[in-house]
Amino acid sequence: MSAASGAADCVFCKIARGEIPARRAYEDDDVLAFHDVRPQAPVHLLVIPKEHVPTLYEAGMAQHRALGKMLALAGDLARREGAADGFRIILNTGRVGHQEVYHVHMHILGGPEPLGPMLAKRK
Numbered sequence: 001m002s003a004a005s006g007a008a009d010c011v012f013c014k015i016a017r018g019e020i021p022a023r024r025a026y027e028d029d030d031v032l033a034f035h036d037v038r039p040q041a042p043v044h045l046l047v048i049p050k051e052h053v054p055t056l057y058e059a060g061m062a063q064h065r066a067l068g069k070m071l072a073l074a075g076d077l078a079r080r081e082g083a084a085d086g087f088r089i090i091l092n093t094g095r096v097g098h099q100e101v102y103h104v105h106m107h108i109l110g111g112p113e114p115l116g117p118m119l120a121k122r123k
Helices: 003-009 011-016 061-081
Strands: 024-027 031-035 043-049 087-090 106-110
Touching: 003 011, 011 031, 011 043, 024 061, 031 061, 043 061, 061 087, 061 106
Parallel strands: none
Antiparallel strands: 024 031, 031 043, 043 106, 087 106
């Protein structure tokens, strides 16, 4: 599948293009932040580069502006949404990383109470 055909079918690209509605928290030319439709915490935002990049395996220096901006915006976005005492960032990559949508995306999770453990402990 080419990058163009991947972008045409990608749910996050459709959100970025305005074809699918989303509750937007931030947007500029490079990135979009929006509220997750299935939140796992009181604060749960997704931040995506507007360019279609399937996984971090395909990301490179050509994407450094958008990827850096995603991290640089995280603290302000978390605070504005109510995660004033800490938050977690998650970037899942590939099958083993449990990536569900193949468009690079960063989860920002937080709220008034501490989050649970990052990974379940192995027995």
